[in-house]
Amino acid sequence: xxxxxxxxxxxxxxYSSHGQQIAKSTYETxxxxxxxxxxxxNGTMNAxxxxxxDGMIADIGSNLTSPAGAxxxxxxxxxxxxxxxxxxTTLALSEVGSVSLTNDYNEIGDLIPHMDALTxxxxxxxxxxxxxxxxxxxxxxHPMGGLFPGTASLIDLTGxxxxxxxxxxxxxxxNFPASGKRGRWDRRSEEDIKxxxxxxxxxxxxxxxxxTLYHKIDSxxxxxxxxxMKYQPEMDALLPVVRGKIPLMIxxxxxxxxxxxxxxxxxxxxxxxxxxxxxxxxxxxxxxxxGIPVVTGPVLSTPGREEDKYDIAYxxxxxxxxxxxxxxxxxxxxxxxxxxxxxxxxxxxYGMGIEEALKSITINPAEIFGVADKYGSIEKGKVANLFVAxxxxxxxxxxxxxxxxxxxxxxIESRHTLLYNEFLNRSPxxxx
Amino acid sequence: MKNIIxxxxxxxxxxxILPAQIEKGDVLIKNGTVITITDGVKENxxxxxxDGIIRRIGKNISVEGIHTIDATGQFVMPGIIDAHxxxxxxxxxxxxxxxxxxxxxxxxxxxxxxSIYRALAGGVTAxxxxxxxxxxxxxxxxxxxxxxxxxxxxDMKMAGAPRTIKFxxxxxxxxxxGEGRRIVPRTRMGVEQIFRExxxxxxxxxxxxxxxxxxxxxxxxxxxxxxxxxxxxxxxxGEIIIHCHSYRADEILMLLDVxxxxxxSKICFQHVNEGFKVAPELAAFGASASVFxxxxxxxxxxxxxxxxxxxxxxxxxxxxxxxxxxGELIRHLYHEAAKTQRYGDLSDxxxxxxxxxxxxxxxxxxxxxxxxxxxxxxxxxxxxKHPLSIYAVPQVxxxxxxxxxxxxxxxEDMRMDVDPEAKISTFVxxxxxxxxxxxxxxxxxxxxxx
Numbered sequence: 001x002x003x004x005x006x007x008x009x010x011x012x013x014x015y016s017s018h019g020q021q022i023a024k025s026t027y028e029t030x031x032x033x034x035x036x037x038x039x040x041x042n043g044t045m046n047a048x049x050x051x052x053x054d055g056m057i058a059d060i061g062s063n064l065t066s067p068a069g070a071x072x073x074x075x076x077x078x079x080x081x082x083x084x085x086x087x088x089t090t091l092a093l094s095e096v097g098s099v100s101l102t103n104d105y106n107e108i109g110d111l112i113p114h115m116d117a118l119t120x121x122x123x124x125x126x127x128x129x130x131x132x133x134x135x136x137x138x139x140x141x142h143p144m145g146g147l148f149p150g151t152a153s154l155i156d157l158t159g160x161x162x163x164x165x166x167x168x169x170x171x172x173x174x175n176f177p178a179s180g181k182r183g184r185w186d187r188r189s190e191e192d193i194k195x196x197x198x199x200x201x202x203x204x205x206x207x208x209x210x211x212t213l214y215h216k217i218d219s220x221x222x223x224x225x226x227x228x229m230k231y232q233p234e235m236d237a238l239l240p241v242v243r244g245k246i247p248l249m250i251x252x253x254x255x256x257x258x259x260x261x262x263x264x265x266x267x268x269x270x271x272x273x274x275x276x277x278x279x280x281x282x283x284x285x286x287x288x289x290x291g292i293p294v295v296t297g298p299v300l301s302t303p304g305r306e307e308d309k310y311d312i313a314y315x316x317x318x319x320x321x322x323x324x325x326x327x328x329x330x331x332x333x334x335x336x337x338x339x340x341x342x343x344x345x346x347x348x349x350y351g352m353g354i355e356e357a358l359k360s361i362t363i364n365p366a367e368i369f370g371v372a373d374k375y376g377s378i379e380k381g382k383v384a385n386l387f388v389a390x391x392x393x394x395x396x397x398x399x400x401x402x403x404x405x406x407x408x409x410x411x412i413e414s415r416h417t418l419l420y421n422e423f424l425n426r427s428p429x430x431x432x
Numbered sequence: 433m434k435n436i437i438x439x440x441x442x443x444x445x446x447x448x449i450l451p452a453q454i455e456k457g458d459v460l461i462k463n464g465t466v467i468t469i470t471d472g473v474k475e476n477x478x479x480x481x482x483d484g485i486i487r488r489i490g491k492n493i494s495v496e497g498i499h500t501i502d503a504t505g506q507f508v509m510p511g512i513i514d515a516h517x518x519x520x521x522x523x524x525x526x527x528x529x530x531x532x533x534x535x536x537x538x539x540x541x542x543x544x545x546x547s548i549y550r551a552l553a554g555g556v557t558a559x560x561x562x563x564x565x566x567x568x569x570x571x572x573x574x575x576x577x578x579x580x581x582x583x584x585x586x587d588m589k590m591a592g593a594p595r596t597i598k599f600x601x602x603x604x605x606x607x608x609x610g611e612g613r614r615i616v617p618r619t620r621m622g623v624e625q626i627f628r629e630x631x632x633x634x635x636x637x638x639x640x641x642x643x644x645x646x647x648x649x650x651x652x653x654x655x656x657x658x659x660x661x662x663x664x665x666x667x668x669x670g671e672i673i674i675h676c677h678s679y680r681a682d683e684i685l686m687l688l689d690v691x692x693x694x695x696x697s698k699i700c701f702q703h704v705n706e707g708f709k710v711a712p713e714l715a716a717f718g719a720s721a722s723v724f725x726x727x728x729x730x731x732x733x734x735x736x737x738x739x740x741x742x743x744x745x746x747x748x749x750x751x752x753x754x755x756x757x758x759g760e761l762i763r764h765l766y767h768e769a770a771k772t773q774r775y776g777d778l779s780d781x782x783x784x785x786x787x788x789x790x791x792x793x794x795x796x797x798x799x800x801x802x803x804x805x806x807x808x809x810x811x812x813x814x815x816x817k818h819p820l821s822i823y824a825v826p827q828v829x830x831x832x833x834x835x836x837x838x839x840x841x842x843x844e845d846m847r848m849d850v851d852p853e854a855k856i857s858t859f860v861x862x863x864x865x866x867x868x869x870x871x872x873x874x875x876x877x878x879x880x881x882x
Contacts, residue, residue, distance in 0.1 A: 097730035098603075127729060134774075180859035253861050278861070302760045305858040306546050307845040310553040310763070335729035342767065345822035394822045396770035416728075420740035420776065423708045424747060430712035 022129050022413040025158060029053045030409060031066045032388060032402070035075035040082055040362050041377040050080055052384040055407030060380055071409075073402060075388055081358075082377050083137025083385035083405065084393075085154075085365040086340045087295035088249075088275055088330030091139050092125040092155070093117060097334065106145045111207060113172045113237035115150030117141040121162040127335045129414035132157040134338040135393050137385040137405045138375065140295075140330070140365075142173050142249065147200060148207075149173050151237060152249055154369050156385065158405040169369040171273065172241050176252040176261045177201045180304070208268065211235060215242045247271035249295070253304065255282040262290045273368055275330070278304050281316045284323035293326040293368040298333065299343040311350055317360060318352030327356075328365035345394030354394070383407070454587060455579065456484030457810070457833030460495050464503030464814065469510055469781065469789050469803040479508060481810030484832035489804060499835075501828055507818055509784065510803050511557025511811030511831065512765050515722040515791035516675070516702050516755035519547035519762060520561055520576055520588060527566030527608050530617060530626045533597060533667075534659035535571035537561050541585035544849040547759040548580045548588075552837040554763035555813030555826045558590060560755075560795055562702075563598040565677035566608040568617060568626035570598035572663065573675065575795050577811070578829075580836050583848070594796035597667065599627070599676035601683040602733050624686050631694040634664035673698040673796055675722070679733040681709040688717050700794040702755070705737040711748035720751040720794045725768035726775070742786060743776020753791035766813075770820040783820055 032050040037060065039045060051059040053067065066072055095102035104120035121141055131139070137157055143150030154169035155162070177200035179193060188196070214235040221229070240246045252261045253276045262283075265272045274280070277296045280287060287294060301313045309315075321327045329344055331337050340361055348357035366376025374383045387393075388402035403410040459481045466474040466489060478493040479486060518524050522540040526532045541561065551559065557578055563571035575593035582588065601623055610618025617623040640655040648654075666672050674691075678684050678701045691699060700720040701707060705728065707714060707721045714721060723745070728737035738744075745752040754769050756762035769787045772778040778786075792802025800809050810833035817824040829837035 095729070096732050096735055099732055126735075178861060180861045182861055186860070254859050276861075279859070300760065300764065302550070302763075304860055306847055307850075307858065309842065309844060310550045310846070336726060339726070342822060346764075346767075349823045349825060396767070396820065396822065397773045399774065415736070416738040416740060416775070419708065419736070419738035420744065423711070423738075424740075424744050426709070426712060430716055 023411040025408040029070040039378040084361040086139040087328040090334040094334045110146035113148040114233035118153040131337045171249045180254040253278040255279040281319040288324035297330040314350035317347040464508035467509040481833040507815045510788045513791040514559040517559040520545045525564030525566040531569040533663035538574035557811040565600035565604040595672040601678045637661035681706040705734045708744035722753040725771040739775040754786040766819040
């Protein structure tokens with residue numbers, strides 16, 4: 001009997017302690033009661049209820065009546081924020097950084113805008129739950145590499161297929177020809193860098209010439225059979241850009257390059273988003289004047305030049321916002337996109353202010369990505385991407401207690417929490 | 433900037449005339465919230481440093497004619513210590529042999545590195561300048577103080593700090609030697625044997641010298657001097673603290689077994705992402721752990737990681753620190769330590785110990801730094817708000833009583849080695865992810881093989 005019992009206990013321990021699978025999400029009507037609601041677009045509301053139904057924010061107000069069968073969550077002394085949006089990541093495109101066969105963000109080729117990041121999103125990436133439990137509910141996944149490395153997508157961090165995760169925004173990524181070093185290990189001479197930049201610029205001009213022609217032919221042949229057109233997927237992928245239907249996300253960092261990019265955008269008359277923009281603070285007025293939005297970051301990075309002030313990377317986003325640029329943030333990370341709120345916190349501390357920093361990871365990216373009707377704030381009728389926290393989500397001491405993405409109640413679990421639960425008091429321990 | 437160049441020329445002239453002398457200062461910090469680490473938090477208190485040493489901590493200390501810092505409303509804590517860094521050195525890896533215990537990071541110190549100033553601007557006063565992880569037995573490391581403004585590499589060294597050496601397990605030595613050079617180690621089995629061979633040969637070497645020293649006349653000539661064997665012998669004698677780059681639980685246990693077989697006890701595991709799995713074993717051995725706050729998944733051996741590592745280790749009584757291993761992270765270690773409050777609910781003092789007293793213990797310098805106590809070095813960081821808050825901004829950083837960073841004295845360009853004829857733009861684009869990768873998992877590997 002004892003033997004049998006101990007076997008049961010053993011089996012229980014094996015199953016309970018080695019089940020490294022997080023719990024399933026649930027889809028139900030939830031009434032969040034008596035919270036401080038940080039709406040972003042409509043100020044902060046005290047002692048307010050939020051009703052989540054059918055994946056949407058169904059109602060906001062004080063003393064809402066609970067619909068039958070709704071789950072009620074007492075949020076007294078708790079805070080509700082809209083889910084955070086990261087404007088540039090390789091989350092779910094890469095599983096293990098140094099294992100190249102698990103990296104799906106860098107296809108071969110210079111002109112490959114048809115490479116579609118959404119195709120390679122792994123809905124079961126271990127980093128997804130790790131990310132969202134810090135309040136990040138949507139991210140841009142972007143390809144990286146050559147001049148036009150592919151098409152980026154906005155995804156929600158829940159779903160079993162890429163299509164279920166698709167949040168309805170796409171943009172072609174472009175790496176603007178750079179006149180700076182590509183990193184500490186870049187040993188090219190100034191002359192070589194300049195030559196390469198000129199070569200890349202020429203190449204882009206040529207691509208655009210071809211694209212303009214392709215666009216004219218395609219427009220002229222609308223409604224007709226396209227069989228006369230040769231298969232040119234890269235041109236097809238760029239058509240919506242030249243037609244102004246989707247933007248180009250242009251990675252550019254150095255001051256002079258940003259100016260060149262602004263001039264180029266104006267000349268081409270296309271919709272564009274500047275990304276990276278690490279020296280945006282030097283040309284902030286020009287970016288503001290051009291009215292081009294910016295996705296900048298990581299905030300937590302070293303200054304671009306040895307002679308720069310030590311905190312310029314912290315200040316960059318705030319300086320641009322101050323100048324009137326619409327600024328969103330990105331981590332440009334893969335497994336540690338969870339640090340987005342802390343990047344925003346540093347930006348807030350170094351000149352941006354808390355309110356503007358919150359906007360830079362909620363309503364601003366939603367507006368920049370054209371999804372502000374559904375995302376980026378706590379408003380009736382928007383998608384229920386939101387979380388409940390014990391306090392200020394920029395502070396590390398704060399814990400996130402409840403999380404909702406597209407109305408799904410997401411467990412506050414990840415591999416990291418499961419390992420914590422299993423190993424905090426390991427059993428068997430040392431002498432068991 | 434002109435002033436800096438003049439100062440540079442002046443100090444260079446001085447340095448060539450005078451024998452090197454570490455600058456020590458006098459300073460009185462008034463009316464701050466003093467976080468001592470070892471004796472609680474003292475509101476509205478003062479700290480007096482004279483000749484580089486903390487002389488008094490208390491209320492209403494007044495001294496005539498001393499440089500006084502008003503810390504009203506601010507937080508005064510011990511200078512932050514980074515137990516794993518590669519800033520302020522010219523090279524990282526001597527990746528030419530699985531055992532390079534004969535080389536010294538101390539021979540490659542670069543006092544001009546701007547990364548030292550940036551670390552100071554994050555409240556970091558001392559760091560462990562480490563050899564890389566290319567070899568199972570790497571070179572000997574150097575504990576440095578961030579005396580930015582000194583131009584003599586010797587001035588950076590923390591005189592009297594115990595010797596330390598870098599060991600490395602797992603993928604890095606396997607890649608560099610097994611995959612890259614087709615020699616042992618290509619596996620974790622091979623890594624173990626590098627240590628066993630090193631220690632066993634050192635035992636023979638010691639015995640040979642013992643025989644010769646007890647009876648010099650009995651031998652024809654003295655045994656051949658071997659720098660590697662000298663170092664390995666000093667590890668066996670307990671004169672060097674091992675700091676071992678490690679990730680997986682199995683390899684950590686392997687090294688504990690090897691050390692037990694050879695009677696070596698001074699060991700700090702570095703990175704040690706799976707330390708949480710063997711926390712009871714680490715605690716029982718008396719091994720310490722220096723971890724990242726949240727880095728993971730940058731290579732396969734850190735795929736099964738948890739950001740709760742530091743908390744689990746702390747709760748299992750392992751002396752734990754949070755390190756940077758990065759010129760970026762070192763600038764906000766206070767923020768990295770604070771992450772243990774989200775990931776594991778550590779108390780304020782527990783979290784701050786991870787970047788002060790605990791790394792000091794791991795480097796064997798806790799009798800001199802790591803807490804605010806009378807008699808300890810005057811190494812101090814002052815923050816605008818509680819250092820574990822995201823809204824805290826480092827204000828002043830003091831090393832040996834000398835103000836090395838002051839947010840009000842920070843000018844646009846703090847470099848000390850400006851080449852007036854340089855034409856090449858210094859802009860480096862940090863957004864290329866390949867660089868991030870090097871900085872993380874392959875940082876040392878790439879420096880070695882670029």
